[in-house]
Amino acid sequence: MAQQAYVTETDGGGSGPERRTFGIRRLANRLTGGRLGDPRIWRRGLVTAALAVVLALVMVAHAYIPNRFGNLGSLTETFLPWLGLGVPVLLLAAAVRRSATALIAVLVPAVVWLNLFGGLLTDKAAGGGDLTVATHNVxxxxxxxxxxxxxxxxxxxxxxxxxxxxxxxxxxxxxxxxPTYEYHSVQGTVGLWSKYPLSEIAPVDIKLGWTRAMRATVTTPRGPVAVYVAHLPSVRVKLEAGFTARQRDTSADALGEAIADERLERVVLLGDLNGTMNDRALNAVTSQMRSTQGAAGSGFGFSWPASFPMARIDQIMVKGVEPMSSWTLPQTGSDHLPVAARVRMDTQS
Incomplete structure (x- = not known):
């Protein structure tokens, strides 16, 4: 009798041992109360399913969201990782509605988010390195x-x-x-402090009319490296104009041109760019440099606002050197968190 309790009808009309269900099917059974054969669970939750598809499309096609309407595209890209919070919300809605259709649809944005940002959930830091750099909007x-x-x-x-x-x-x-840094230079509202000699120090024109960017050659024991410091203009969210960032975008283009003209092979950019690596407006810079956080960091490395970091707008970017590790530093008296990175500079012949 105990054995018969585990007998169920098979596809052939007879009976046989019930097969344990795993993975998605088991989850679906739990969320739908084991009623996968009930046609109503496929008809319910269509709105939730549609929202899941829209969420996935926004994440996949964010580059096609136009900026001409209040810079909506850049705004979406700035907070793109946070769209993942929609997945558990939609999953809960699918469970409440006991909808198999919604449950399957929610898997789509979940997979898309993991494809875009899953790599940031792992610790990519490696040991070693020749130079440690840090940047802080104070x-x-x-x-x-x-x-x-x-x-x-x-x-x-x-x-x-x-x-x-x-x-x-x-x-x-x-x-x-x-006491720590023998060499330093302040240009306008940005400054660079170094344990190694500085030379060829000059402001960088980022089309603002005053100095918020600079360049210097740092002569390290491993050779020279060009270090750029930049503070791009802030973005604003206005009711009548939306996400306004025209001046930031112009300055980003000018900074990208300066870096493209750099004669040294090793380049490090430190600063508050008022934009994330996903923001298309920074393409002039991001297309030619690597983020140390993306290449060798652990987690998202959000730096602003310091009290509840939601975006990484403070960047360390490099080319010609290898990122080894990247991290945020403890909160100071600023509304930004400091960020730091360690890089490897192989001796050039």
Whole structure:
């Protein structure tokens, strides 16, 4: 009798041992109450299924979302990883509706998200490296510039870039960083501090009318590297204009041109670009450089806002050197988190 309790009807009309179901089918049975044969579970949840398909299409085809309507495309790309939160919400809706159709549809955006961002969930950091760099938008209204400077220096970085420097606070940063960094230069509102000699220091024109970018050659024990520091203009969200970023986009193009003209093979870009690696508006820069976080970081490395990071707009990007690791540093008195990376520079012949 106990054995007969596990007998069920087979396709041939007879009876046989019930087969255990696994994976998607088992999940579907649980969510639909074991009613996969009920035609109603395929007709329910069509709205949820449609929303799942739309979510997948937005993630796959984000590059085709036009920017002419309030820069909607760039806005979507800035927060693209967060669209993944729609997957558990839709999964819950499919469970509540006990809809097999919705359940299957929700798998589509889940797979798309994993394809786009699944690699960021793993730790890609490797040991070694020759040079540690860090960058931090210190915030012009920072109430503790000395403490912020000491915190960044404590990271052990060989080269540190600071952005949004208020002129009145520059001496404080210089005094706090002097014990660690022998060489430094401040150009406008950005500055570079280094344990190694700096030369060929010059502002970089990013079409703003004042200086928010600079370039210097850092002569490391492994040879020279061109280091760029940049603070691109902020973006704004306005009710009447949407996501406005025209000036940021113009400056990004100018920065990309300067980097493209660089004569040194090894290049490091440090700064607040006010955009993520997914933002098409930064293509002039991102198309020719690698993100250390994307290549050798762990997780998304979100840096802004510091109290609840939602996007990585503070970037370390390289070409001609190999990223080995990348990470965020503890919060300071700024509204941004500092970010750091270690790279390997093979000796050039």
């Amino acid at each position: 915030n012009a209204d920072n109430a503790d510039p000395a403490g912020t400077a000491r915190a960044v220096a404590a990271s052990g970085a060989d080269v540190v870039a600071l952005e949004e420097l208020r002129a009145s606070a520059v001496p404080t940063y210089e005094d706090a960083l002097a």
